[in-house]
Amino acid sequence: xxxxxxxxxxxxxxxxxxxxxxxxxxxxxxxxxxxxxxxxxxxxxxxxxxxxxxxxxxxxxxxxxxxxxxxxxxxxxxxxxxxxxxxxxxxxxxxxxxxxxxxxxxxxxxxxxxxxxxxxxxxxxxxxxxxxxxxxxxxxxxxxxxxxxxxxxxxxxxxxxxxxxxxxxxxxxxxxxxxxxxxxxxxxxxxxxxxxxxxxxxxxxxxxxxxxxxxxxxxxxxxxxxxxxxxxxxxxxxxxxxxxxxxxxxxxxxxxxxxxxxxxxxxxxxxxxxxxxxxxxxxxxxxxxxxxxxxxxxxxxxxxxxxxxxxxxxxxx
Amino acid sequence: xxxxxxxxxxxxxxxxxxxxxxxxxxxxxxxxxxxxxxxxxxxxxxxxxxxxxxxxxxxxxxxxxxxxxxxxxxxxxxxxxxxxxxxxxxxxxxxxxxxxxxxxxxxxxxxxxxxxxxxxxxxxxxxxxxxxxxxxxxxxxxxxxxxxxxxxxxxxxxxxxxxxxxxxxxxxxxxxxxxxxxxxxxxxxxxxxxxxxxxxxxxxxxxxxxxxxxxxxxxxxxxxxxxxxxxxxxxxxxxxxxxxxxxxxxxxxxxxxxxxxxxxxxxxxxxxxxxxxxxxxxxxxxxxxxxxxxxxxxxxxxxxxxxxxxxxxxxxxxxxxxxxxxxxxxxxxxxxxxxxxxxxxxxxxxxxxxxxxxxxxxxxxxxxxxxxxxxxxxxxxxxxxxxxxxxxxxxxxxxxxxxxxxxxxxxxxxxxxxxxxxxxxxxxxxxxxxxxxxxxxxxxxxxxxxxxxxxxxxxxxxxxxxxxxxxxxxxxxxxxxxxxxxxxxxxxxxxxxxxxxxxxxxxxxxxxxxxxxxxxxxxxxxxx
Numbered sequence: 001x002x003x004x005x006x007x008x009x010x011x012x013x014x015x016x017x018x019x020x021x022x023x024x025x026x027x028x029x030x031x032x033x034x035x036x037x038x039x040x041x042x043x044x045x046x047x048x049x050x051x052x053x054x055x056x057x058x059x060x061x062x063x064x065x066x067x068x069x070x071x072x073x074x075x076x077x078x079x080x081x082x083x084x085x086x087x088x089x090x091x092x093x094x095x096x097x098x099x100x101x102x103x104x105x106x107x108x109x110x111x112x113x114x115x116x117x118x119x120x121x122x123x124x125x126x127x128x129x130x131x132x133x134x135x136x137x138x139x140x141x142x143x144x145x146x147x148x149x150x151x152x153x154x155x156x157x158x159x160x161x162x163x164x165x166x167x168x169x170x171x172x173x174x175x176x177x178x179x180x181x182x183x184x185x186x187x188x189x190x191x192x193x194x195x196x197x198x199x200x201x202x203x204x205x206x207x208x209x210x211x212x213x214x215x216x217x218x219x220x221x222x223x224x225x226x227x228x229x230x231x232x233x234x235x236x237x238x239x240x241x242x243x244x245x246x247x248x249x250x251x252x253x254x255x256x257x258x259x260x261x262x263x264x265x266x267x268x269x270x271x272x273x274x275x276x277x278x279x280x281x282x283x284x285x286x287x288x289x290x291x292x293x294x295x296x297x298x299x300x301x302x303x304x305x306x307x308x309x310x311x312x313x314x315x316x317x
Numbered sequence: 318x319x320x321x322x323x324x325x326x327x328x329x330x331x332x333x334x335x336x337x338x339x340x341x342x343x344x345x346x347x348x349x350x351x352x353x354x355x356x357x358x359x360x361x362x363x364x365x366x367x368x369x370x371x372x373x374x375x376x377x378x379x380x381x382x383x384x385x386x387x388x389x390x391x392x393x394x395x396x397x398x399x400x401x402x403x404x405x406x407x408x409x410x411x412x413x414x415x416x417x418x419x420x421x422x423x424x425x426x427x428x429x430x431x432x433x434x435x436x437x438x439x440x441x442x443x444x445x446x447x448x449x450x451x452x453x454x455x456x457x458x459x460x461x462x463x464x465x466x467x468x469x470x471x472x473x474x475x476x477x478x479x480x481x482x483x484x485x486x487x488x489x490x491x492x493x494x495x496x497x498x499x500x501x502x503x504x505x506x507x508x509x510x511x512x513x514x515x516x517x518x519x520x521x522x523x524x525x526x527x528x529x530x531x532x533x534x535x536x537x538x539x540x541x542x543x544x545x546x547x548x549x550x551x552x553x554x555x556x557x558x559x560x561x562x563x564x565x566x567x568x569x570x571x572x573x574x575x576x577x578x579x580x581x582x583x584x585x586x587x588x589x590x591x592x593x594x595x596x597x598x599x600x601x602x603x604x605x606x607x608x609x610x611x612x613x614x615x616x617x618x619x620x621x622x623x624x625x626x627x628x629x630x631x632x633x634x635x636x637x638x639x640x641x642x643x644x645x646x647x648x649x650x651x652x653x654x655x656x657x658x659x660x661x662x663x664x665x666x667x668x669x670x671x672x673x674x675x676x677x678x679x680x681x682x683x684x685x686x687x688x689x690x691x692x693x694x695x696x697x698x699x700x701x702x703x704x705x706x707x708x709x710x711x712x713x714x715x716x717x718x719x720x721x722x723x724x725x726x727x728x729x730x731x732x733x734x735x736x737x738x739x740x741x742x743x744x745x746x747x748x749x750x751x752x753x754x755x756x757x758x759x760x761x762x763x764x765x766x767x768x769x770x771x772x773x774x775x776x777x778x779x780x781x782x783x784x785x786x787x788x789x790x791x792x793x794x795x796x797x798x799x800x801x802x803x804x805x806x807x808x809x810x811x812x813x814x815x816x817x818x819x820x821x822x823x824x825x826x827x828x829x830x831x832x833x834x835x836x837x838x839x840x841x842x843x844x845x
Contacts, residue, residue: 175435175442178424182432185421191383192419193433193483194404303423314383 010269017149019268021157022223024261026051028160029215030239031246031253032167033208037083039171039248040204041184041307042090045101047212048236049108050082054213056112059220059227060119062129072156072217079213080206082108087205091198094311105236113229126226132156154222156214161254163211168250180204184305187312197312212236241291245298248305259294263287332359333395334522335380335411335491340389342375349375350386351546357491362513362523364537364554366530366566368762370732372546373526374416377493381413382406393491407433412484416495416526418476422469426462426479427451430486454485458515473621474505481512492516493524498532499760504620504823510536528566528762530559542566567764574771576796577778582611584647585751585782591631591641599627599636601806606641609751609782614773615811616785616797618822624806625786626668629755632784633665634658645751659688664749666740668756668786670733674740677729681719682710684728685743709746717742718768734765741772752776752783758792770796790819804828 010016030047037044044050058075062068082104089100120127132154141151171177179200182190187197215235220227238260246252267283275283335357342350349372357363367373378384380391385401392398393409406413420429431447448464455461460478468476477497484492494513498506513523513536527533533540534554542550542565550565564570586609595601602624609615619625630636631643637653644650645661658665667673675684686695686706694705710724717738722730731739737757744752754773758766774796777783787793793800794814801811802825809825 173442175431175433175439176437178428178432178442179437181424181428182421185423186419188415188417189419189421189429190432192381192403192413192415194402194407195433195437196404306422 006273007270010266010273012145013269014145014148016265016269017145018152019265020258020262021149021153022261023264024257025153025157025160025222026215026218026235027239027242027257027261028164028254029211029218030236031242031257032160032163032250033079033211033215034239034243035246035248035250035253036167036171036180036208036211037205038243038308039184039305040180040201040208041187041305041310041312042087042201042205043097043101043309044083044086044104044205044208044212045098045240046082046086046104046108046209047101047239048232048234049105049112050079050209050212051216051232051236053082053108053112054079054216055220055231056116056216056227057213058217059129060116062131062221063127064119068130068132068221071221072214075213075217075221076210079216080210082213083206083209084202086209087202090311091201091205094313097309097311112227116227126228128225129221131220131225132222156218156222159214160218164250164254171250176200181305183312184307187307187310191312191314197314201312212239215239238288238291241295244304245291245295247298247303256294260287260291263290333357334359334393335524336392337376337380338390338392340376340379340386340391342372342379342384342386344375348546350379353389353543353546353548355541355548355551357522357524359522360517360520361538362517362525362536364533364540365524365526365543366528366533366540366562367543368528368566368764369734369760371543371566373543374495375546376543377413377495377524377526380406381411381493404433407487407489410488410490411493412481412487412489412491413493414477414480414484414495414497416497416499418480420468420476420479423467425465425467426471426482427464429468429479430464430483434487451482451486454482458485458519459512460485473500474508477501477505477509478512481516489521491522491524493526495526496528496760497525498527498529504827506532530562530566530763533562534559544568563763566762573767574774574796576614576774576798579612579778579798581613581798582780584608584610585645586632586784587642587644587647589642589644591638591643593627593631593636593638596636599630600624602627602631602638602808603806604641605806605808607801607808607811609784611750611780611782612777613799614777614783614785614797616787616793616800616814617803617808618787618790618793618800618826619803620826621788623803625755625803627806628784628803629665629668629753629786632658632663632751632753633667634663659747662748662750664744664747664752664781666737666744666752666754666757668759670736670740671729675728675736678727680725681714681722681728681731681739682706682724684739685710685713685724685746688743689747713739713742713746717745717772734761734768737761737765737769741769745772745776749776750781752781753786754783755786756788757785758787758789766792790822793822794819802826 030051034044034047054075057078058071061071061074086100086104089095090097134152134154137151141147171180179190179195183197183200190197216232219231242253242256242260245256264287267286271280271283333356337353337355340350340353353376365373379386382401382403382405390397391400393411398409399405427444427448430451435442451464460482462475462478497509501509517523525537537554540552540554540557540562541548544566588605588607590604590606591602592604593602600622617625617628627636631638634653634655634657642649690696695702707724714724719735719738721735728736757769773783785793785797797814799811799813800817802809802822804826805828
């Protein structure tokens with residue numbers, strides 16, 4: 001009888017919730033970034049590579065002596081640069097967003113390894129850096145379960161939550177947010193109202209890509225404290241799915257990221273519990289299977305941005 | 318600035334607000350606008366009349382900054398403007414209601430209207446003030462729309478109101494309306510004309526693009542006629558006649574086809590209490606019955622969205638009835654697929670040429686055989702017979718007078734009229750026994766409509782049964798033998814064309830009357 005309830009007891013353990021929020025953080029950044037790009041009508045499959053490069057760039061900057069926040073800013077700038085490249089190819093030139101995005105991922109991933117080897121040619125195991133420390137919010141952090149999960153995290157996690165609110169506000173409450181939505185829904189309408197579609201789309205992709213890079217940087221600057229090859233490990237692709245799950249809304253993106261992360265944290269604990277009886281790969285699979293199921297249920301009736309993946313060429317007949 | 322000009326003019330009311338000088342625009346080998354000079358005076362309605370492809374929309378797009386003219390200049394309120402920027406045009410008080418509305422369906426009315434009205438980088442959008450201004454404008458010009466409604470939920474007429482409100486919100490003084498009535502029902506058109514009168518009395522100057530002469534005569538002060546990119550005529554509306562305008566527009570005499578009395582034959586299509594559930598955005602049909610005989614055109618009138626699309630889908634084999642039967646030549650149809658309907662000699666002229674009629678990026682020839690490519694003359698043992706296809710396509714292209722491009726050009730380059738001719742050619746060359754003609758004249762100019770009607774009447778004379786679905790009552794009265802009215806998925810009984818008037822049809826379309834009264838039936842019928 002004792003073991004039969006162990007799978008439920010996981011939920012009562014604060015470390016589970018702390019892990020869930022920590023795992024969610026890079027996904028929140030990545031999904032938020034992808035939401036911004038796609039709301040403007042540009043699919044950014046460069047996300048996996050941009051996260052990788054962000055992880056490498058932030059970590060490397062700090063290792064070379066930069067401050068933590070400077071390193072983070074540098075990672076964001078690198079992400080923005082890849083975003084600019086993606087935008088240049090897909091917006092004014094109107095190239096296929098799928099092909100360009102995959103190209104960006106391959107380029108950014110390989111460049112990360114290349115730069116890493118260029119700067120540290122003879123290192124066997126990647127050096128660790130002094131990363132972001134958890135920051136307790138006095139008072140709030142003593143609430144049982146929730147307090148520990150939400151208010152004993154590193155600053156980047158708080159930053160992720162704040163970003164969701166800021167992005168949602170900008171998207172729904174400011175003129176520039178409306179403009180971003182409009183170029184993703186009907187670029188011709190945006191132009192007829194006197195807006196520059198190319199500029200707005202490019203800006204959104206640059207900004208979204210910066211968020212992606214910050215998501216990657218979280219892994220090296222706040223979680224693992226070092227850069228490993230393949231450390232993004234499909235997180236970028238998960239973000240792409242989470243965007244659909246979230247029906248392109250920042251608030252629901254946060255929810256989706258937390259849900260996925262909770263599954264992930266849960267399966268890791270189940271592995272420890274039942275790993276002897278069931279092959280652990282089954283558990284590794286679980287969050288992905290569940291996210292596919294969730295997508296099937298949720299995405300049936302979503303209204304995606306109508307001009308998503310459609311290049312806009314001014315004055316074309 | 319404007320007042321200074323007014324003082325210098327002798328008649329302040331005749332101030333020129335917009336002046337075009339020698340506008341020329343070339344697309345590839347096509348001269349869309351050829352040295353056009355035109356003036357718009359304050360407070361007037363200038364109609365720009367011309368066939369499809371005459372260059373009306375191109376000219377307006379140049380004024381609004383979507384295109385840059387190859388040569389020529391534009392003056393607004395006396396100062397010449399830099400071309401190529403809608404932003405500049407809007408700032409100078411030019412508004413445009415596009416033919417294909419430029420609205421985002423997933424956003425609210427207010428979002429659509431307020432877009433671009435505030436500085437892009439302000440941290441706050443004053444939506445309350447925006448809503449207030451929008452409501453005031455709506456009240457003043459009779460253009461009420463709920464600001465919070467999503468555009469996707471609005472009817473076509475309401476969407477057009479939003480388009481106009483967008484321009485008014487930016488304080489437009491000059492409003493360009495590109496084929497505004499093309500998408501409207503007769504009822505909506507009437508309301509729309511009321512709105513235009515209010516706009517003019519509110520101080521706006523209008524350019525009204527159309528190819529419908531009755532509308533031009535009804536609403537405009539002056540008419541400019543474009544043909545093949547050139548301004549061929551400019552005249553006062555008062556005193557102009559329909560024939561005069563038609564001739565200027567087409568450059569030749571158009572013979573309007575006449576319906577000759579024919580004796581109808583055996584029933585071809587029989588619908589017996591067919592019921593279709595509302596699904597996938599289709600409206601429902603309830604217990605619909607209808608017979609169409611050979612050598613007969615039966616028209617279905619109705620306000621759009623009352624089930625016409627479902628009737629068309631049913632006969633095209635795109636939807637299956639939940640109950641009731643559909644018989645072709647006395648045989649009950651059980652297999653509702655487009656291919657089976659084609660096999661049973663049903664020809665279809667779809668409502669939306671671009672999305673359902675043709676595949677834009679494929680060639681004329683491929684589109685012509687797209688319903689028959691499996692036949693032995695075009696393919697055998699899995700191989701296509703290019704030679705036969707080419708020969709057949711060239712034959713159709715010349716027989717149905719599809720102009721402008723060769724059989725190997727992509728179809729999307731064709732104008733609306735030529736695209737419709739191509740579809741007609743595809744349908745009629747299959748010798749169909751039942752023809753579904755869904756809005757066959759929509760968006761076409763006089764010449765093309767006359768051609769389509771002529772071909773349909775010829776098919777009727779050859780023994781085809783034709784179901785004509787249209788929102789254009791004049792079209793229905795011109796070529797139908799019998800007319801039924803559809804309202805909320807229910808079809809009225811059908812009335813012989815001779816015994817029903819536009820007024821009676823109008824009443825039936827709003828569901829107010831079950832059967833027309835018989836005492837005043839002859840008046841309208843005799844008029845045509």
